[in-house]
Every structure is written in C-alpha cells, then in structure tokens.
Amino acid sequence: MLDILREEYEFFVSYSGNSLIMVLYVLSLIYIGCAGKEMRRKLLYPSLLLMFVILNPFFYTYIWKKLLDNVFWRMMWMFPVVPCIAYAAAGILGRIRRWWLRALVCVGMMAVVAVSGQFIYADNTVFVEATNYYKLPQEVVDIADRICQLDDSPRVAAPRTLYCYLRQYNQNISLMYGRNAEGYISAISDIDQRVAKEIESDTPDYDYVFMNAAYEGCNFVITYAGKVVPEEVLSTYGYVPYISMYNYVIYANTGLPDGGSEGFRVTQYGSSGKNLMMYTVEDKQGNLIVIDGGSKQRSRELLMLLDQYDRHVAAWIITNYDEKHVGAFNTILSEDNGVVIDKIYAAPINRDRYLETEDSEDNKNSVETACKILDSCPDVSWLKEGDRIDILGMSMEVLSAWDEDTDAMEDRLLEAGSLCFVLEGDTERMLFCSNITTDVERKLRDKYRDKISVTYLQAARQGKNGLVSNIQKYTEPEAVFLDAVEESFQDKDADAKDLALRDYYAMSGCRIYYYSSRPNTVILK
Amino acid sequence: MLLEGLRITILFLIIPMLLGCGMAKIIHVYEKPSFSGILFRYVVGQIMMWAVFELIGVPLIYMKRSFRSAVVIWCICILIIVVLEIVYIVWRRKKESCETGQEPMDAGILVLALIAFGLIGLQCYQYVFRMHLDKDDSRYIVNAVEAYENDQMLVNNPATGDAYTYEQSSSVAKDTASPWMIYTALMAELVGIHPTILAHTILPVILLGMSYMIFWLIGEALFGAGIFEKLFFVIFIAWINMFFCNTTHTQSTVTLVRIWQGKAVVAAVAIPMLLYTLLLLYHARGEASNGRIYILLTVVSLGSCLLSGMGIFFAGIMTGVYGLWYVIVSRRWKELVGVCVACIPTLIYGMIYAGLL
Numbered sequence: 001m002l003d004i005l006r007e008e009y010e011f012f013v014s015y016s017g018n019s020l021i022m023v024l025y026v027l028s029l030i031y032i033g034c035a036g037k038e039m040r041r042k043l044l045y046p047s048l049l050l051m052f053v054i055l056n057p058f059f060y061t062y063i064w065k066k067l068l069d070n071v072f073w074r075m076m077w078m079f080p081v082v083p084c085i086a087y088a089a090a091g092i093l094g095r096i097r098r099w100w101l102r103a104l105v106c107v108g109m110m111a112v113v114a115v116s117g118q119f120i121y122a123d124n125t126v127f128v129e130a131t132n133y134y135k136l137p138q139e140v141v142d143i144a145d146r147i148c149q150l151d152d153s154p155r156v157a158a159p160r161t162l163y164c165y166l167r168q169y170n171q172n173i174s175l176m177y178g179r180n181a182e183g184y185i186s187a188i189s190d191i192d193q194r195v196a197k198e199i200e201s202d203t204p205d206y207d208y209v210f211m212n213a214a215y216e217g218c219n220f221v222i223t224y225a226g227k228v229v230p231e232e233v234l235s236t237y238g239y240v241p242y243i244s245m246y247n248y249v250i251y252a253n254t255g256l257p258d259g260g261s262e263g264f265r266v267t268q269y270g271s272s273g274k275n276l277m278m279y280t281v282e283d284k285q286g287n288l289i290v291i292d293g294g295s296k297q298r299s300r301e302l303l304m305l306l307d308q309y310d311r312h313v314a315a316w317i318i319t320n321y322d323e324k325h326v327g328a329f330n331t332i333l334s335e336d337n338g339v340v341i342d343k344i345y346a347a348p349i350n351r352d353r354y355l356e357t358e359d360s361e362d363n364k365n366s367v368e369t370a371c372k373i374l375d376s377c378p379d380v381s382w383l384k385e386g387d388r389i390d391i392l393g394m395s396m397e398v399l400s401a402w403d404e405d406t407d408a409m410e411d412r413l414l415e416a417g418s419l420c421f422v423l424e425g426d427t428e429r430m431l432f433c434s435n436i437t438t439d440v441e442r443k444l445r446d447k448y449r450d451k452i453s454v455t456y457l458q459a460a461r462q463g464k465n466g467l468v469s470n471i472q473k474y475t476e477p478e479a480v481f482l483d484a485v486e487e488s489f490q491d492k493d494a495d496a497k498d499l500a501l502r503d504y505y506a507m508s509g510c511r512i513y514y515y516s517s518r519p520n521t522v523i524l525k
Numbered sequence: 526m527l528l529e530g531l532r533i534t535i536l537f538l539i540i541p542m543l544l545g546c547g548m549a550k551i552i553h554v555y556e557k558p559s560f561s562g563i564l565f566r567y568v569v570g571q572i573m574m575w576a577v578f579e580l581i582g583v584p585l586i587y588m589k590r591s592f593r594s595a596v597v598i599w600c601i602c603i604l605i606i607v608v609l610e611i612v613y614i615v616w617r618r619k620k621e622s623c624e625t626g627q628e629p630m631d632a633g634i635l636v637l638a639l640i641a642f643g644l645i646g647l648q649c650y651q652y653v654f655r656m657h658l659d660k661d662d663s664r665y666i667v668n669a670v671e672a673y674e675n676d677q678m679l680v681n682n683p684a685t686g687d688a689y690t691y692e693q694s695s696s697v698a699k700d701t702a703s704p705w706m707i708y709t710a711l712m713a714e715l716v717g718i719h720p721t722i723l724a725h726t727i728l729p730v731i732l733l734g735m736s737y738m739i740f741w742l743i744g745e746a747l748f749g750a751g752i753f754e755k756l757f758f759v760i761f762i763a764w765i766n767m768f769f770c771n772t773t774h775t776q777s778t779v780t781l782v783r784i785w786q787g788k789a790v791v792a793a794v795a796i797p798m799l800l801y802t803l804l805l806l807y808h809a810r811g812e813a814s815n816g817r818i819y820i821l822l823t824v825v826s827l828g829s830c831l832l833s834g835m836g837i838f839f840a841g842i843m844t845g846v847y848g849l850w851y852v853i854v855s856r857r858w859k860e861l862v863g864v865c866v867a868c869i870p871t872l873i874y875g876m877i878y879a880g881l882l
Contacts, residue, residue, distance in 0.1 A: 017771030042807050043747070046850045053846055067838060074835050077776040077792045078843060080800060082769060083740065086761035087747055094754040099633065106757065110764055117768030120781050121651065127782075130656035135725035137658065164663040167686060168721050171667070171674040178684030179663040185684050185696050310690060 004057040008072075015073035020116035025081045028088035035091060043087070047080055054078065085113070139246040140165040144173060146243055147220050150252055156220040157213040159199050159248070176218050189308055190519045191267060192216075199223060206230060208521070210237040214253060215523055217260035221251045237261070259284055263523040264394060264425055266456065268481045269294065269301070270515030275462050275484050276324040277434065280305070281423065281524070283392045287314040291432065296327035303332060303339070311339045315391055318346045318374075319419035319434035323366040330369045333377075344380045345389070347419035347434075348402045354413050363414065383419060394524070395424040399431075399448050400440050415461070416440055422451060425524040429453075431475065433460035441469035449474050456522050457481065459501060462488070466497035472504050479511040479522055486514040532716045537731050540603060541570030547610025548573060548824070550617055552817040554805060561745050564738040569821065571735055572798060575828035577602050578708045579870075582831075583877065586679055586701045592672040596711050637756035644763035645737055648781055652729035659783045662724075665706045666785075669720035672710035679704065695880055702878035703833045705787030724785040732784045736793040737763065739801055746804040787833035795829040795836050796843070803847040810855035819863035822848075826867050830874040837878055841871025 016022050032044045053059060054075045064072055089109050096102040120126060131138040144166055147154050157176040158166060166173050180188045181196035195212050198204045206229045213221045214237040221239060223229060225247050234240065234251065238261075242252035262284065269278040271294070278294030288309045293302050293316070306313065318326055332339055351371060358364050374380050381389070387398040402417030409416055418434035431454040433441075441460065444452050457477040459465075462484035482489075482502060489502050505512055513520035545566030549555050555562030578599055585595045651657075667683035679700050682689050689697050700706075706720075709728065713720040718727065737759060744758035769777035776796070779789035802822045809815040826844060829836035848864035876882045 014772060015774045017775075019769060019771040019775075021765065021769045021771075039747075041854050042804065046803075046847045049850055050843070050846045053842065073774050074788070074792075075839075077796055077835075078839055082762055082765045082777060083743055083758075083797070083800070085765055086740075086744075086758050089761045090744070090748065090754045090757035093757045094748070094751060109761075113761075113765055113768050117765070118771045120767050120770040120778065121647075127651050127655040127657050130654065133726070134719065134721045135656040135658075136721065163684075164660045165658070167683065168662055168666045168670060171670045171686070174686030175684065178682075178686075179660060180682070180684045182660075185664060185682055186690075308690065 001057060004061060008055055008057070008060060011073045012076065015076045017118075019118070021081065021085070021113065024085050024113065024116055025079070028084040031088040031091065032084060043080070043084070047084065050078055134169055136165045136169055137161075139248070141169055143222070143245055143248065143250065144169045146245065147173065147250065147252075150242065150254065151219055154220050155216075155218045156222060157195060157199065157209065157216075157218045158222045159224060160196070162222060162248070176213060176216055187304060187307070189305070190269070191265075191521055194517075194519060202227075205517070206233045207236075208517075210234070210239060210251075211523060212265075212521060214238065214256060214261040215263070215265055215521075217256065217258065219253050219256045222248050223251070225249050261523065262426075263428075263525040264392070264423075266423075266430060266522050266524050268458075268483070268513055268515075268518060268520040269298070269305075270483060270485075270518045271295075271298065272485060272515065274324065275488075276327075277319065277458075277483050278302070278328070279432070279458070281392075281394075287392050288312070289315045289317065289392065290329075291317045292319055292325040292434075293328035293332070295324045296331050299328040299331035302328045303337065306332075306339060311337070313339065313341045315343045315345060316341050317396075317419070317421075318344065318370070319421075319432065320347060320414060320417075321349060321363075321367040321370050322414055322435065323362055325435070326366060326370045330366065330373060333373045334369070341377070342379065344374065344377055345391075345396075346374055346380055346382055347417065348382045348384060349414075349417060350402060350407050353407050354417075357409075357411055357413050367414075383421075391423075397422045397424070397451070399444055399451060400436060412437055418460075420444065420460075422454065423524065428455040428525045430456040430458070430522075430524055431477075432458045434458075436460045436465075438465050438468045441465060441471045445469055445471045445474060455479075456524065458483070463501045463505075464495075464498040465501065467500045467504060468497070472501060476508075477505070477510055479513060480505045481513045481520065484515060486516040489514075529717055533727065536712065536715050537571075537727075538567075540607065541567050541574060543570065543607045544573045544603070544610065545570030547606070547613055548821065550610075550614055552821050554818070554821070561742060564741055568735055568738050568742070568798065569824075571731075572825055572828040573606070574603065575708065575831045576824045577606070578704075578711065579827050579831040579874070582678075582704050582707055583701060583874070586704055586707070589680070590678070592676045592678050592707070592710060592714075595678065595707065596714050599711060600715070634752055634756065637753065637760065641737075641756055641760045641763065644760060644767070645733065648733055648763070648767070649730045651781070652733065652784070653726055656725070657782050659786070661783070661786060665787065666709075666721050666724055668700060668704075669706040669710040669713065669724065672707050673713050673720045678707050698880040699834055699878055702874045703787055703831055703836060705790065705832045708831060709785070728785045732790055732794055733780070736780060736784075736797060739794065739797040743797060743801045743804065746801060746808060787831075788835050790832045791829065791836040791839060795825070795832055796839060798825050799829065799840060799843045800847075803843065803851065806848070807851050807854075810851060810857065815857075815860070816863060819860075819867055822863070822867040823870065826870045830870045834878050837871055837874045841868050841875070844868055844871070 029044060032039050064075060093102050093106055096105060132141050140162055148170060153172045155174045163175055163178045177188045177192040177196050180186055181193060191212055195209050198209045204227055210221060210233050225244060238255055239251040239253045242250045265282050267280045274295060276294040277292040278298055279291035281289040290313055354367060355364060383398045384401050385398055385403060389396050398421045400420035406413055406417040415435045416437045418436045420433050420436050423430045431452055452474050454475055454477055456479050457475050458481045463482040489499055548569045549566050555565045581598050581602060582595055664683045668679060671681060672678050679697055681687060709724050710720050713723045716723060740762045741755060741759050744755035748754035766777040766780055769775050776792035780793035783789050784793050802825050806818050809818055822844060826840040829840040844864060844867045852860050852864060
C-alpha cells in the first residue's frame, strides 16, 4: 500500500514539479467549499470524487497503471487546477466593490501565482526564433532539400539531431531507424540500434555504420563534422562525401541498388558474460537463418529478434546440443509462441553413446529436450560430413559432424561432434567451427585444406583452442568472430594458449569481433 | 495567400459557426444571440467537426481507404449536417420571436477585456512567430504529412517510413482509434497548406482560442451574468497557464507549448469542454432540455476520442464521475441512461485502442 502511494506521489511530482500552484489549488478548493452549497455540489464534490477515483490505490493498481503505465501523470490533467484557482481569484475580486482595491488585490494575486509557478517564456529554449514556415530547424530543411536534389526518395541514416524532423519536412525521405532508436514507436533491430549509437559515439565504428547502411539501402549517411570517416571505409561501401553543411557531412552512394547492397548479412549476437553461440544470417528478401540461438537466457532477446521477421525462420541450424547453443531453441520451441520454422538442419548425435559419457545433468537435459523437440518436428535434416545443401541461395557444405570416430571417444563427445560447416556466397565464404576440438581441427587441416580458406571465420571454442592444430595458417580470414567478451582475453591470468590464436589473427591484421561490440555483422558476398 | 485565407475563414470560422448554431437550437442552449452564445456555437461546431471525422475516419482507416476518400466523405457529411441544421433553424425561427441579449459595456470591462486579449495574444504570438521543437512530432506530424503527401492513412511507421510490421500493430491500433493527425491532414488538404505549417502555426491559434472560449463559458456557468467575474476568470486562467509550467507535464505546459498534438488538445480543449458540458447538465437538472444536453455530451465525448487515447478514456471517466454525481444530486435516476449513452464512444473506441476490435 505504501509503495503504491509512493509511486503515485512520484507521478504527482513529475506532473506538478512540486509547484506551489498546487497549494493554491487546495486553497481554492477550500474557498469553493465556503462558497455555498450550490458551488460545493457543482464543483467541489465532483472534483474531490474525481481525485478519489484517480488516486485510489485500487483503481491505480488494477486499471490506471495497466492502461497508462508510465504516463499516469496525464490523469492529473483532469484535476481542475487552473479553473478552480481562477474561480477563487475571480470570486474574491467580484466581492470587492472599490475599483482601486480590486486592481490592487488582482495584481497581488497575480504576483502570488507568478511567485508560485515558473514562467513558461522565461526559458529561452522553449520557444526559439522560427527561420522557416515549417517551424523546423533550418539545417533540417536545407539538408533535406540538398539530399532530395540527388534522389527524390532517399533513404537516410541520420544522427539524432536530425532524424525527428526530416520526415516532418519531406515524407519521401525514409530513415534507417529514426526516433525508434530511442525506443519510440517500435523496437528496432540490434544492428540498427548499434548504428544509431555509433553515429553518436565519440569514436564511431564507421565500418559498421556504412556496411549496414549500405546493406539496408541507405544511399545517404549523415555524420557529425569533425568525426572523420576513413577513405577506405567510403571506398569499400561505395560512398562519397556529397556536401558539408552546418555541423554535418553528408555521404552519398548514388550507385546503391534499390534495397541496398547485395549479399547475406551474418550477425554475431552474444552476452556480456557467458560464452554461447548465437548467429543469424539474413538475405535481401528478409529471410532469416538462425544458427544455434544461444542459451536459455537469450530466448527473450531472440524472440524479439524473430518478431522483426514476423516470427518466421527460413532455416534453423543446430551445431551443438550444449545448453549454450540450444538453450534458447529449446525454450522457444517448447512454448506456443507462433514461431514458424521452415526447415531445421541439425547436427547428428548418438544419444546413447553421449549419455554414457556425460556427467553433467544440465547438459544431459539440454540434449534430451532438444532431441525430443527435433523428433516432433516434421522438417528436420540430420547433416553429416560431406553433405552439401542449398540454403537461401548459399551453398552450405558440412566439413565435420558426429560420426564413428566421435562414438569411439571417451570424453568431450559433444564438442567433437559439433557441426562444422562452410557457408558460401557468390564470392565469399564463412567457416563456422562451432565448438570443435583441436583433433577435429587437425582433421579439417588435413582433409579440407583448400576448403577452409575463407573470408570470415567463427573460431572454435571462443578461439581458445590455441595454435595447436595449426589450422590458422590455412584459414586466412579477413575477420574472425570470437564468441566471448574481449575482457576474457585481457585477464592477466589468462592461459597463453587462450591468447595465442587471438594474437595471431591480430598480428596478421585480421579484424576481430567480440561480444563486447555485439551485434557484429559482416556481409557475405 | 488570399485563397488560403478564404479557405481558412470558411473551414475554421463559417462552418463551425453554422454547425454550432444548429446544435444550440437542438439542445436549447444559447438560443438567443449573445457574445457567449457565439463562442458556444463556435466551440460546439468545431467539436462536431471532430466527432464526424471520428465516426467516419476510423472505419475508413480500418478499410485502408485512401486519405482523399476520407476527405470527400467528411466534406459530404458536414455539408449534409449544415443543410439539415439550416432547414431546422429556419423552421424553428418561424415559430419563435427572436430577442437579442445585449450585455452591458463600460470602461472597466474594456480594460479587462484588453488585458485578457493581451495575455492570450502573447500566447498566440509565441505560436505564430516563434518555434517550439518537439520530438513527439516525429510521430504525430509525420502521420499527417504521410496522409497529405502519399494519400494513405497510418500505413507506414512514421519514424522510418517503412511499412508497419505485425509486431507494430498495437501502435497502429492506438493511432487508428484516435486519428487526430489525419484530421489535421484533412484540414491541411482543405486549406491547401502543408500539415507541418498548419499544425505549427495556424492550428495552435485556433485551438488556443477555443480553449479560452470554453473557459469563458465555464466562467459563465460558474458566475452567471457577472461579466467582471468572467473576465477576471479568463484573465486568471491565461495568467496561471503561463506560470503552471514547472514541468513539461502540466496541462498548462502542453497547452502553451504543443497544443497541436492530440494529447495536448485533450488537456487544453477536451477536458475543459467536458467540464463545461457537465456543468451545463448540472444547471439544466429538472428542466425539460436536460435530456438534450446528453446529445452534446455524447458529441463532445466522440470528439475527445478523436484526439488521443487519453481523450477516449478521460471522456468516459469525467462523464462517469461528474454525470453520476449530478444524477445522485438531482435524484433523476433515469438520467443514468444518458450518462451511459455518453460513455458509449469511450467503450467502443477504447476497445479499438486496446486492439480488441
């Protein structure tokens, strides 16, 4: 009860700002109470009844809070604060017969009001000088005009100082995220959220910004002047500086196809602590592939992500049955939440053999749950080494999966039996190693040496297999994904082996992605 | 410019007055010409225009009809109502003798009137000649601009311009139930001015004017014929509004800063109008015309529903609380029917707002 009253009081403060005008309101109610039976019946009692209905803890808990949530203070607009005070003031003045005394009292009461409240026009930021008929910032009007000279229906990634106003001026301008970046009308993807954040950042990751802006069809990117965009980034994604205006630099990509640059966007998600594996791949038609999905704790985040695809997954690839890989899959598929999966590609597993060798009850449960779900799903393909399938126009080739050799192992069967595969776009390839052991890496090195040379690599076991298998010499990626937070590699006590692979790729100029900057994306061309 | 001025005069002055005249005759309130009667007719006429749009706009948005079709249907509806009301007024006038109510005028009144105009004028000046930037316009104004420029209603996410996805449907339901910004676009279309300009410059003056007109009428309901008290009442309303601005959340702040947004119109116009109508109801208790005021109350509730979700619910809450209280006071229990009827818009549009319809 006290908590509810405290909440209501907080709303009251956020509404009135503890203005003394509320004291005048109470005084005016007392005046009305003394103004005769008629006035009490007409104004006082219903006002008090209304206050009772609005502030009643029962109604607050069961109706108003559910209806209005964090804008409960708007209910207080129904308190007739202003008319009641004005009534009391006018009523008092009406009783005074001498004009000079009336004027004096009137001025005095006005002064009381002025002292009790805050003058709206005293704040010079509330109203500013208008420079155009639209009453929009002049830079918005000028920038929109310049952009529309080049393209009459541009798509723009803009900083927060512009995105609220551009579309008020010209509806033909579409925005990558707009004010949704502030959680306004609807949730946006984590990728768009990060783009918005990078543009505002003191040290923006412009590679990320321009890569995703191009992929999402933004032929204009507006950045703050003074934060220089590297030439290399501009040339990679086809942008050129168009114009510098006010405090902004506008970059244009006139050759960008409608709908954005081609390719498949691979995204690494993750968590701030626990290691897990959660990737998505999307195509230009809005189809989505989920790879693993991460642990149970990520299921809500994943479901929100799936919302953006109307809860439709074109393909779900399961590489490993550890909770960190299939926890979210198990949770989502166990619920009736409208998620539709066209096809599931699963790593094979010898359950009996696995259960014989596994001690962890959690892992056993995770495997049992996943297998039970998969048994009940109609469209499951169990992949094995050498399988090659077409998936959303990409080629997927399995390089390693659970087999007889795995059965023969004594421990770490789940890791060794992980699904390791290459996704191949038109010109680029990405190797997903899941959780494979160094023994499996050796097999890849020896058997698939020509196939493991890729553009992008998801390193096995957070990149902590070390350099033992020597696989790194054959992969030669431009970018490598380590499924861990960066801090885990900065720990002074970290094992030298854990750091070796990371250091190797860093030395070779390879871009390294950690969870710290998630979601991380690359475009697989 | 001249053409736009003419259109503004017709749309924001003549049509509301014509509509309000009919309503005044129907509900037997301010039938005789007077200053307050003019204000009453104007305000009621404006709210009737809102109510008509709420009635036709919501289904048209649901049916994904074009914006222009909504404009045409609204114009036809308004025209029909105006014609019917003129016929009704002419018919009534033959039966009645017409008296004019002349209110006294002296120097003191003139001074107070000038002070009131000065204060309201200062507030209008800020709206007309200065600029307030509000991020919420990235939703409200953009919805209006989309309708105006692309001839479609609430199809795209205003923040980005992309089509709404399934997960955003609750957002659409809220805007559909209270399409105030589509009404703004309709006004812009008929006047021939871009919605952003209309909303930021012309609408504020009209809405602010309406707000003070309603307060004048409330003053009359509270003080009766005392013109000094009424003027002091309006002066103090204007004065308090300028000082009850300690936060961005008070009704005074939204009235003086962003009155073009639906929720601000609720605070500035709808809530005072509901209060006024309910005061009228109180005054008319025991009179034969009492039942007719429920017609006005229902129209005001309907007009409030157009403005925002707050308008939908506040209309129901205020009608319920004040209406019930007045029924208890007058002990005319059959009037509960009238209170329930006036709550029907809240019920229907509340369900639409919540996505239940």
